[in-house]
Amino acid sequence: MNMRARVESLARVRRSSEGGTASLADRVAWWIAAGGGAGLAPIAPGTVGALVGLGLFALGSWFERALGIVGVSWSIAGVLLGIGTWASSRVVRLLGREDPPQIVVDEVVGQFLALLLSVSGRAFLRGAIEGAVSWPGWGMLWASFGLFRLFDIWKPYPIRRVEQWKGGIGVMADDVLAGICAGLATVLLVEIIS
DSSP states (O other): HHHHHHHHHHHHHHHHHHHHHSOOHHHHHHHTTTTGGGGGGSOHHHHHHHHHHHHHHHHHHHHHHHHOOOTTTHHHHHHHHHHHHHHHHHHHHHHHHHSSSTOHHHHHHHHHHHHHHHHHHHHHHHHHHHHHOOOOOOOHHHHHHHHHHHHHHHOTTTTTHHTTTTHHHHHHHHHHHHHHHHHHHHHHHHHHOO
16 A cells, blocks of 8 residues: 555545544554554555564663663553454444454554563573573564564465454554564574573
8 A cells, every 4th residue: 555545544544533433542543553654654654653662672771770660561451452352443443344454453462462472582591590680681572573573474374264353453452462482482592692
C-alpha cells in the first residue's frame, strides 16, 4: 500500500469524525494503532513499528534501572498489549478491513516482547549459572530485532494460523506469538554463540 492510501485511511477517520461517526476515542485508537504515526511510513511500516518497540523497550529498561524497580518493563508490556488490542479492534471496525497495513501497534508490542523475553531469559540463565547480568548490549537487541522481523514476515506455524483470527485479537496475536518465538530464539542463539 502506498503513502497516498495510508493518508486516505487517516482522512477517512477524520471525515468520519466530522460526520459524527468517529469519536475522539476512534481518533485516539487510530493514533495508537498506527504506532504514533509509524504506520504511515512510506516504506516498511512494520519495520518502523518494530523500531518504535525497540525504542520503548530501551526507555522502559532505562526507567527500570534508574528507579531500581523490577518489573517496569513487564508492566509496560501488559499495558501495551491491552491498549494495542483495544485500538486495533476499534480501527479494524472503523476501516472495515482486517489487519490494514497502517496498524503497526502489533509490531511495536511483538518487538517489545521479543526484547523483553530475550533479556529476561538471558538474565535467568546467567543468574542461575554465574550471577546477575548487566545490560545485554546492542548486539543482543539487534539480534532480537532481526529474529522478530524474520518470524513476523515468514510466519511459520502456528503464527500463520493465529493471524487468521478476526478483529484486534487477530491483528495482535500473530505478532505477539512472533515476538515470543523471536525472544526464545534469541536466548538460544546467544547461548550457542557465547
